[in-house]
Amino acid sequence: MVRFGKFLKGFYVALMGIFLYAPILTLIVLSFNASKSRAKWSGFTFKWYAALFENEAILQSLWNTIIIALVSSLVATLIGTMASIAMNRMKKLPRQVMMGITNIPMLNADIVTGISLMLLFIMTDFAPGFTSVLLAHITFNIPYVILSVLPKLKQTDRNVFEAAQDLGATPISAFMKVVLPDIFPGILSGFLLAFTMSLDDFVITHFTKGAGVDTISTKVYTELRKGIKPEMYALSTLMFAAVLILLVLINRRRATHEQTVNH
């Protein structure tokens, strides 16, 4: 009976795993399909991978995606961390107001955030393009940083910061040497979360981008009608493999690190 229950549990987890990873497997298979059509398999090929590195438009969209994700998450981490420090010291009411507004982009629908920013750019005659997408991404990334950093700040002891200053440290060096190491894990996870969100965003980019500027997501969306180029499958397979390898390496390092600490 217990054994059967265990089997059933394992079966269910496996089933959900298949559900989540089946499309990913499909895309990987399609990237090696000799035929351009999604419908039939006509032999194994590497030609889409070769074609990918000659497809200027796709490479440009990859470049845009990475630059926007990197710059927006870095700026968001800076502004968000500064805001968190200030919010941590605020009185209850202003803090709650700031927190409430911070929650809006997180809880609001992407389409509403997207059109609200599109209207802002229309109203101010700001020509939509690369910069407008970047500004939009910074906007929805800051809340993720704040929600990662603020809890860490709450855990730090204010007295230590004061003590450092009493012992002659300037506020800045006290912050760098005492507070920053404590909250750094929060800053890092906020940055990574922001980076992921920016990389995966389609809706907000769709509404704030100008003609001719594409990220991978918006490029896929325009290609949906005309038929997706198989190079796109090759690109997504490569990106997925890169992330997977990175995660395995991080986990390995963490595991060996823990081992050496334990010994």
Add this chain to the structure above:
Amino acid sequence: MNKKQRRALSQLMLSGPYTVWMAGFIVIPLFLIVYYGMTTKAGAFTWENITAITSSVNLKALWLSVELSFICTVICLVLSYPLAMILANSKMKNSSLTAFLFILPMWMNALLRTLAWLTLLENNGVINTVLKAIGLPAIHIINTPTAIVFGMVYNYIPFMILPIYNVLVKLDRNVINAARDLGANAVQTFLRVILPLSVPGIISGITMVFVPSLTTFAISDILGGSKILLLGNIIEQKFKTANNWHAGSGLSLVLMVFIIITMVVSSHYEKDGESASVW
């Protein structure tokens, strides 16, 4: 400059950039939706953009959006809870690794992953080929609302699994053991101890699934074959194809009413928005 002034200055310098950013990019844009939604192209006040929701096409789209996103949320909850429980009780206590497994698919483009389901579900797609080979009847769900719900569940189920998992994994084992010691059987322990304690996770999961599925337009575009219109599709077309920002904003205001209701209900159960984090 004395200490108090210096402190006020540093506070201003730290909070200043974000305060300006918030006002300019979060608060003002939201008011712009209200402004555009309540004016004509000439700038005169009107209710027409909002009352446009009562036209038969729009009303049908609104109803379908609410219906499909409701079904999607229920399915996500029913599928996620057992999974979250199994994962939380498993020996593998490496919670960050478990979370990664469900975040990992997000690193592959969501639109492409949804498109992959088209390959799998099509009338002569992979799944039907397999079904035919083993003598089972084929499924014909592509370009139907069922396929859209399928795509919604696929895309948003991680947002249901993770908050429930996060609550369950932090549950104090002693509370459960105490319930068992006091004579509660497994079902009673679940219904009266585990389930009530996991409500914050459930609520944040529901919000995080319901809102995006209510407002999607890409999933219905891909799996509904552009024939089935959700409210998100209509708003998207008004903005990107028809360039009628006033009509689009009016319909968005209707959509926002539903989002605000969801937010109010969920904030009632949440403290400090902490359970909203997926990481």
